[in-house]
Amino acid sequence: MNRIVELFQKQPERNLNVYFTAGFPNLADTRLILRVLQEAGADLVEIGMPYSDPVADGETIQDSNQQALAAGMSVKLLFEQLRGMRPAIKLPVLLMGYINPVMQFGIENFCKSCQEVGIDGLILPDMPFDVYVEDYKAIFDRYGLLNIFLITPQTSEARIRQIDERSDGFIYMVSSASVTGSQTGVTHDMEAYFARVNAMPLRNPRLIGFGIKDRATFNQACQHASGAIIGSAFIRVLAESQDLEKDITSFVQNIK
Amino acid sequence: MTAIQTKSVFSVSERGYYGQFGGAYIPEMLYPNVEELRQNYLTITASAEFQAAYEDLLRDYVGRPTPLYLAQRLSEKYNTTIYLKREDLCHTGAHKVNNTVGQILLAKRLNKHKIVAETGAGQHGVATATVCALMGMECIIYMGEIDIKRQAPNVARMKMLGAEVRPAMSGSKTLKDATNEAMRHWINHPTNTHYIIGSVVGPHPYPDMVARFQSVISEEIKKQLLAKTGTELPDYVIACVGGGSNAAGAFYHFLDDLSVKLIAAEAGGHGVLSGLSAATTFLGKPGVLHGSRSILMQTEDGQVVEPHSISAGLDYPGIGPLHAHLWDAGRAEFYAITDDEALVSAMELSKLEGIIPALETAHALSVLPYLKAAPNETIVINLSGRGDKDLETYMKHL
Numbered sequence: 001m002n003r004i005v006e007l008f009q010k011q012p013e014r015n016l017n018v019y020f021t022a023g024f025p026n027l028a029d030t031r032l033i034l035r036v037l038q039e040a041g042a043d044l045v046e047i048g049m050p051y052s053d054p055v056a057d058g059e060t061i062q063d064s065n066q067q068a069l070a071a072g073m074s075v076k077l078l079f080e081q082l083r084g085m086r087p088a089i090k091l092p093v094l095l096m097g098y099i100n101p102v103m104q105f106g107i108e109n110f111c112k113s114c115q116e117v118g119i120d121g122l123i124l125p126d127m128p129f130d131v132y133v134e135d136y137k138a139i140f141d142r143y144g145l146l147n148i149f150l151i152t153p154q155t156s157e158a159r160i161r162q163i164d165e166r167s168d169g170f171i172y173m174v175s176s177a178s179v180t181g182s183q184t185g186v187t188h189d190m191e192a193y194f195a196r197v198n199a200m201p202l203r204n205p206r207l208i209g210f211g212i213k214d215r216a217t218f219n220q221a222c223q224h225a226s227g228a229i230i231g232s233a234f235i236r237v238l239a240e241s242q243d244l245e246k247d248i249t250s251f252v253q254n255i256k
Numbered sequence: 257m258t259a260i261q262t263k264s265v266f267s268v269s270e271r272g273y274y275g276q277f278g279g280a281y282i283p284e285m286l287y288p289n290v291e292e293l294r295q296n297y298l299t300i301t302a303s304a305e306f307q308a309a310y311e312d313l314l315r316d317y318v319g320r321p322t323p324l325y326l327a328q329r330l331s332e333k334y335n336t337t338i339y340l341k342r343e344d345l346c347h348t349g350a351h352k353v354n355n356t357v358g359q360i361l362l363a364k365r366l367n368k369h370k371i372v373a374e375t376g377a378g379q380h381g382v383a384t385a386t387v388c389a390l391m392g393m394e395c396i397i398y399m400g401e402i403d404i405k406r407q408a409p410n411v412a413r414m415k416m417l418g419a420e421v422r423p424a425m426s427g428s429k430t431l432k433d434a435t436n437e438a439m440r441h442w443i444n445h446p447t448n449t450h451y452i453i454g455s456v457v458g459p460h461p462y463p464d465m466v467a468r469f470q471s472v473i474s475e476e477i478k479k480q481l482l483a484k485t486g487t488e489l490p491d492y493v494i495a496c497v498g499g500g501s502n503a504a505g506a507f508y509h510f511l512d513d514l515s516v517k518l519i520a521a522e523a524g525g526h527g528v529l530s531g532l533s534a535a536t537t538f539l540g541k542p543g544v545l546h547g548s549r550s551i552l553m554q555t556e557d558g559q560v561v562e563p564h565s566i567s568a569g570l571d572y573p574g575i576g577p578l579h580a581h582l583w584d585a586g587r588a589e590f591y592a593i594t595d596d597e598a599l600v601s602a603m604e605l606s607k608l609e610g611i612i613p614a615l616e617t618a619h620a621l622s623v624l625p626y627l628k629a630a631p632n633e634t635i636v637i638n639l640s641g642r643g644d645k646d647l648e649t650y651m652k653h654l
């Protein structure tokens with residue numbers, strides 16, 4: 001069974017999904033960060049594939065992308081770094097990134113490499129839903145990869161249902177209309193939106209992302225979903241860290 | 257703009273593609289806005305009420321039709337017959353305003369009160385700030401930090417027109433990055449704001465919508481050429497291509513007239529192989545940028561390459577999906593014109609015809625020495641903009 005599906009079956013609540021950019025803060029930190037996140041108690045991990053033009057990202061993640069690219073990170077190198085991570089890494093691991101580097105790697109080739117290193121799912125925010133359904137889904141399925149779609153407060157109920165029907169794993173519930181790294185926290189408007197989605201009801205569990213940064217916002221999110229995703233706040237910790245092992249551990253343990 | 261379009265192999269498909277290029281590769285955060293536009297743009301722009309408002313503004317505010325001018329001394333020099341489509345005489349000094357007038361009327365009918373836009377050379381920024389002033393709408397323009405420096409007069413014009421100019425500090429700090437910032441702004445402000453893209457790029461329906469608004473250029477060329485020469489078809493239409501909005505407009509009504517050779521001038525920068533170039537069709541391959549699949553300058557890993565051109569308006573690593581399709585299908589021929597060639601052509605047109613062209617436009621003129629057209633052949637060059645904004649660059653080369 002896919003590790004993402006298995007996780008939500010065993011543990012339907014309070015799942016912490018942590019995002020980090022591959023190759024940041026140093027080119028060779030990928031495996032170390034993965035291992036420490038697992039030991040510290042993260043439940044899922046999203047590894048960002050850096051891109052030159054990340055339009056859905058705010059400054060923090062943009063900067064980490066640029067720094068990683070300048071250091072020499074690429075899709076090819078990331079796969080080399082991840083080779084052999086299983087079975088020591090037991091967490092579900094997803095790759096997140098923009099569609100162009102994946103296309104250039106070759107969709108089939110990319111999915112094959114994902115399967116070989118033990119990737120469970122993909123988040124490709126600028127991949128159109130119709131292109132996925134018509135062109136890519138069969139390939140993703142063949143290599144056991146779940147594609148995770150985003151929904152926002154502006155996504156219509158009909159579209160949420162379409163996404164829920166055609167995807168597995170979880171749905172990435174973007175908390176507010178913004179790029180990543182917003183500082184808003186969980187507002188009253190968001191709670192109404194979470195309640196509306198929860199009442200639908202849906203097949204897939206949801207994780208809330210964007211604006212989740214600490215224990216308080218994580219706890220708030222967990223009242224409305226199966227857990228939450230932290231990205232920019234974690235990148236800021238990595239950027240300032242003198243001791244990754246210690247700082248990652250305390251960041252995760254402070255939240256859970 | 258023509259209300260009824262005949263379907264051609266060069267028209268956009270239902271799903272937003274030109275051949276293998278186009279589509280809407282956007283994050284979910286942009287989907288509702290883009291979808292709202294997609295569902296409404298054809299109905300709104302086809303309505304008699306919209307058409308009347310658009311035509312009134314094009315005539316009385318923009319100053320259309322723009323002249324089709326027989327450039328006699330330039331024709332003598334190249335021993336052929338050259339007409340210049342004078343888009344430089346549009347209000348604000350370039351063709352960009354054809355699109356912004358259309359989009360602001362559309363934005364009003366979609367009940368949007370705020371406008372965001374990107375700009376490279378500043379012509380689209382000025383054209384957007386202009387129509388926002390006209391309609392009393394709030395206007396935010398993103399412009400690359402480097403472009404802000406090299407196109408200072410246009411920055412001043414935008415400010416005078418009441419727009420807020422925000423520098424794009426990421427990446428190459430030029431048009432590509434200004435577009436990223438404008439898209440991020442739209443993500444952060446999903447209601448009440450309309451994004452006026454300035455070229456035939458972006459997610460469907462933008463490339464088609466902008467091409468339609470610019471198609472007034474070729475619609476007029478046909479009528480004017482018929483009146484002047486007895487035939488509405490020239491042998492060549494030449495235009496410069498950054499994203500490609502003026503070329504899309506100049507080519508539009510000739511796409512199915514296969515006897516008309518369509519020629520696109522890209523910015524070769526220091527030379528196609530110099531590493532400092534923006535000649536997308538020479539250096540790019542299929543990829544996704546700013547919401548559509550097109551030809552894109554990129555590394556093997558799919559990272560977008562930072563382009564170079566002396567002209568801020570052509571300093572872009574992609575081209576619109578329509579142009580990618582024209583290139584792929586062999587319908588248009590592409591030339592890479594260097595910075596130096598463009599400067600020579602700008603000086604030449606100034607001295608021969610008393611017209612100072614924009615640096616972008618100068619690239620189109622630079623195709624002439626390569627063309628070897630016969631004396632009885634007719635060439636139409638889209639003179640997309642005037643050169644006032646480029647005086648600082650020109651003065652260095654006088």
